[in-house]
């Protein structure tokens with residue numbers, strides 16, 4: 001057995017839907033070390049969101065065991081930041097109040113965290129939008145507000161479900177760099193960094209951000225490949241133009257599409 | 267200023283239609299030789315409103331008290347029962363069948379019993395209004411508290427928030443537009459209840475005035491009483507709409 005921060009052992013999940021059982025995950029075994037940035041890619045419906053919820057302890061797996069920080073997960077685990085696939089902002093609260101919600105729910109003084117909330121909003125390009133209601137923001141802006149909310153309490157473990165899915169390519173790249181900065185790529189030692197589990201549909205994004213990319217196969221989701229991304233850090237915009245970056249993109253593309261033989265054209 | 271402009275742009279058809287109806291009515295009565303005790307002309311109703319020998323102030327006060335009392339009782343009891351139902355499945359199982367049963371009773375049929383139990387007075391009439399108006403509040407409160415996006419509840423679970431906190435921060439705000447929407451129905455029901463109560467047993471109030479005009483054939487006074495009732499009803503309804511605007515601006519235009 002591995003000794004990572006997150007250990008998954010033969011995890012399986014079968015939903016009991018009205019139309020019959022749906023096997024979403026099967027035989028997922030993986031170990032994620034503390035401070036690791038791991039991306040999860042796979043076709044739509046392969047169980048990525050399901051896996052995040054299982055790790056967070058929001059849904060029990062139907063098979064296998066999950067341990068986080070040495071403890072078996074049976075209920076929601078403490079001290080995580082979670083970005084759901086939809087922004088799910090509370091529509092009656094202003095953006096700032098939404099970002100401060102974790103403080104209130106966790107029984108902390110929101111007044112003390114206000115400066116941090118404002119700073120996060122500014123980082124996300126939402127300075128000045130604090131007093132607005134969610135419905136006054138675009139989908140991408142709402143998603144960025146949800147990201148601020150997840151970061152408010154500075155959690156050591158981040159579970160992010162396509163956090164940049166609704167963003168335009170440019171904002172998306174900017175946010176990726178911001179995320180790496182917050183993660184402490186430049187100024188923190190490996191052990192002091194957050195552990196990140198990051199779901200994305202973008203191959204270049206996964207390569208750019210991650211230490212490791214886990215590729216899942218179509219439903220029921222299994223681990224099809226586990227790629228180490230040995231690109232130097234800190235990652236820079238220039239890196240995207242290097243040959244090594246391109247090669248990893250191709251490798252990941254092949255793992256995803258199952259075309260392992262030579263001669264595949266991109 | 268622009269608000270006023272927008273308002274008049276939106277509502278001038280209402281005003282025109284209303285004026286047209288009043289004018290037709292007046293014309294029909296004046297030239298159609300309709301007898302006064304069958305259909306009084308708008309002008310005679312107007313006269314009865316201001317110059318007749320009915321002491322409107324006292325009746326108006328009594329009925330208004332009954333209506334407001336009925337509304338507040340229905341709101342408080344309705345919300346409390348809705349919260350109880352949403353909070354605990356045991357309470358829900360205990361209460362819901364009983365409340366459904368109470369709701370299927372024709373409330374008007376109970377009014378004579380109120381007379382036997384409580385005699386004359388404004389309280390039984392308030393109770394009648396509350397009884398007619400509380401049910402939608404219970405249902406909408408319970409529905410609004412339960413129909414929260416599952417993802418929102420997961421958000422609460424991520425932070426290990428206790429049940430009461432989820433209620434206060436997520437469920438109750440979520441239910442607010444539902445509750446306010448039910449209160450619009452309750453505002454109307456409170457008026458019906460108060461008047462029905464007065465029909466059955468009262469010595470004061472606008473409903474009482476209407477009953478007395480039956481024997482005196484003083485139809486214009488009955489119409490005048492109707493005007494007062496609708497004024498009170500409209501004001502209460504308007505207050506609820508205003509409340510919804512202030513308390514749940516995010517849900518504007520939802521219902």
Ligand SMILES: Nc1ncnc2c1ncn2[C@@H]1O[C@H](COP(=O)(O)OP(=O)(O)OP(=O)(O)O)[C@@H](O)[C@H]1O
Nearest residue numbers: 015017022024043044045046047048049050051219
């Ligand atoms: N609550 C549920 N009840 C029944 N089936 C579900 C439920 N949630 C998810 N599923 C099924 O489980 C499978 C995996 O869903 P999941 O949302 O985890 O996929 P995903 O990889 O996140 O997809 P996407 O990339 O589109 O977000 C899907 O086939 C879906 O239909």
Ligand SMILES: [Mg+2]
Nearest residue numbers: 048049085161
């Ligand atoms: Mg998903």
